[in-house]
Amino acid sequence: MEFMPDFEVKHPKTIEEAVVLAKQDGAVFLAGGTDLLANLRRGVGEPKVVVDLTNIEELMSIRETKDGLHIGAGVTLNQLLSNEYINNDFNVISDAARTIGGTTHQYNATVGGNLCLDTRCQYYNQSHWWRNANDFCLKYKGDICHVAPKGKVCRAAFSGDLAPAMLLHRAEAELVSIEGSRTIDLAEMYQEDGANSLTLLPGELLVAIKITKLSGYKTAYKKMRVRGGVDFPLAGVAMAALGTADKIEDLRIAYTGTNSQPIRLTGLEELNGKILDENTLKMLRKILFKQIMPMRSTFTPSTYRRKVAVNLTYRLAKELLE
Ligand SMILES: Cc1cc2nc3c(=O)[nH]c(=O)nc-3n(C[C@H](O)[C@H](O)[C@H](O)COP(=O)(O)OP(=O)(O)OC[C@H]3O[C@@H](n4cnc5c(N)ncnc54)[C@H](O)[C@@H]3O)c2cc1C
Ligand code: SF4
Known part of the structure; x- marks a missing residue:
C-alpha cells in the first residue's frame, strides 16, 4: 500500500529559524517539493518534521556581483530561465535548467532543491511495498546493494542537471547551520556515496550559489x-x-x-x-x-x-x- 508518513510542517520566515528547526531529529527541508513530495508519497523517506523554505524571502533573489552572479537557493528554475543575464552570459545553466522535468515542475522546482537532489536507483525509487518484497538495500534499512552485491557503498546516481553546468562556472555554495556559515566549492558539497551523497552537516541549509563569468568560452x-x-x-x-x-x-x-x-x-x-x-x-x-x-x-x-x-x-x- 502506498502511504504518506505522518510529519509536522513548519513554515519559518528566516534562515535562522529554518536552521534551528532543521536541527531536530528527522527534519528535512522542503523547497519546490517536486522531488521530495513525490518520494514521500511513494514511501521513500520518513521525515518527522518538514521545514518549508518557501516563505524565506532571503533565499529568493538573483543579484549581480563584480565577476558574476549570486543566486538564492529558493530561486525557481522558471526564474532562472526568465533572466536575460543568465541566458546570455551563463547559457549552459539555462540550457540545463530547460531540460529539468516539465514546465510545471520548473515553476515550483528550485535551484537549491536541484543541487541537493537525492540520488536515484531503480531498486530504491520504488514503492515501500516493492522494496520490502524485494529486500531493502544499503540506502534504506538493508544490508546488500542489488546493483553491486559485493560492494559496501551505495552506487545510486546523482541525476540533477544544474550541478555540472554550475561546476563549469566555479560555483561556490553558501551554507548555513546552527554551527555558523561557510562557503565551499560546490564540488565539495558532494561525495561518492549514493546513500549519503551530500557533505552537508545535519540541518545545514544551502542558502545561495555564487558563480563566476567565463570570458571568451x-x-x-x-x-x-x-x-x-x-x-x-x-x-x-x-x-x-x-x-x-x-x-x-x-x-x-x-x-x-x-x-x-x-x-x-x-x-x-x-x-x-x-x-x-x-x-x-x-x-x-x-x-x-x-x-x-x-x-x-x-x-x-x-x-x-x-x-x-x-x-x-x-x-x-x-x-x-x-
Ligand atoms: C516526473 C519528474 C521528472 C523530473 N525530471 C528531472 C530532470 O530531468 N532533471 C532533474 O535534475 N530533476 C528532475 N526531477 C526532480 C526535481 O523535479 C528537480 O530536481 C527539482 O529541481 C527539485 O527541486 P525542488 O525545489 O522541487 O526540490 P525538493 O523536492 O523540495 O527537494 C529536493 C531535495 O533537496 C533538499 N533541499 C531543497 N532545498 C534545499 C536547500 N536549500 N538546502 C538543503 N537542502 C535542500 C530537500 O530536503 C530534498 O531532499 C524530476 C521530478 C519528477 C517528479
Ligand atoms: S544500495 Fe544504492 S545502488 Fe545499491 S541497490 Fe540500493 S540504492 Fe541502488
Missing part, C-alpha cells in the same frame, strides 16, 4: 534520457570550450547521471594546444573513462550510459570548437 549542456522529455539524464554533459578545432586552449567538462556525485573532469590540461582530431578525442575518452563510473542503477546497461557520456562529449567538443 563557448558553453553548452546536453543530456540523453530514456524519454524525450520530463526525465532524468542517463548522462548529462556540460562543457565550456576556449579555442578552435585547430588549437584547443582550454576545456572544462562536467557530468551528471554517471556517478553518485556530479563529476568535474580533471587532467584536461594535456589537451591544451592540440588539434581536435581522432587522437585528441581518444585522449579525451581515456581521461573520461578513468573518472566516470555509471552503474546498473537504472534499467539501461552501464556500458550504454558510458557510451552516451562519450558520444555527448564528442558532439559538444565538435560543436563548440568547430
Whole structure:
C-alpha cells in the first residue's frame, strides 16, 4: 500500500529559524517539493518534521556581483530561465535548467532543491511495498546493494542537471547551520556515496550559489534520457570550450547521471594546444573513462550510459570548437 508518513510542517520566515528547526531529529527541508513530495508519497523517506523554505524571502533573489552572479537557493528554475543575464552570459545553466522535468515542475522546482537532489536507483525509487518484497538495500534499512552485491557503498546516481553546468562556472555554495556559515566549492558539497551523497552537516541549509563569468568560452549542456522529455539524464554533459578545432586552449567538462556525485573532469590540461582530431578525442575518452563510473542503477546497461557520456562529449567538443 502506498502511504504518506505522518510529519509536522513548519513554515519559518528566516534562515535562522529554518536552521534551528532543521536541527531536530528527522527534519528535512522542503523547497519546490517536486522531488521530495513525490518520494514521500511513494514511501521513500520518513521525515518527522518538514521545514518549508518557501516563505524565506532571503533565499529568493538573483543579484549581480563584480565577476558574476549570486543566486538564492529558493530561486525557481522558471526564474532562472526568465533572466536575460543568465541566458546570455551563463547559457549552459539555462540550457540545463530547460531540460529539468516539465514546465510545471520548473515553476515550483528550485535551484537549491536541484543541487541537493537525492540520488536515484531503480531498486530504491520504488514503492515501500516493492522494496520490502524485494529486500531493502544499503540506502534504506538493508544490508546488500542489488546493483553491486559485493560492494559496501551505495552506487545510486546523482541525476540533477544544474550541478555540472554550475561546476563549469566555479560555483561556490553558501551554507548555513546552527554551527555558523561557510562557503565551499560546490564540488565539495558532494561525495561518492549514493546513500549519503551530500557533505552537508545535519540541518545545514544551502542558502545561495555564487558563480563566476567565463570570458571568451563557448558553453553548452546536453543530456540523453530514456524519454524525450520530463526525465532524468542517463548522462548529462556540460562543457565550456576556449579555442578552435585547430588549437584547443582550454576545456572544462562536467557530468551528471554517471556517478553518485556530479563529476568535474580533471587532467584536461594535456589537451591544451592540440588539434581536435581522432587522437585528441581518444585522449579525451581515456581521461573520461578513468573518472566516470555509471552503474546498473537504472534499467539501461552501464556500458550504454558510458557510451552516451562519450558520444555527448564528442558532439559538444565538435560543436563548440568547430
Ligand atoms: C516526473 C519528474 C521528472 C523530473 N525530471 C528531472 C530532470 O530531468 N532533471 C532533474 O535534475 N530533476 C528532475 N526531477 C526532480 C526535481 O523535479 C528537480 O530536481 C527539482 O529541481 C527539485 O527541486 P525542488 O525545489 O522541487 O526540490 P525538493 O523536492 O523540495 O527537494 C529536493 C531535495 O533537496 C533538499 N533541499 C531543497 N532545498 C534545499 C536547500 N536549500 N538546502 C538543503 N537542502 C535542500 C530537500 O530536503 C530534498 O531532499 C524530476 C521530478 C519528477 C517528479
Ligand atoms: S545502488 Fe545499491 S544500495 Fe544504492 S540504492 Fe541502488 S541497490 Fe540500493
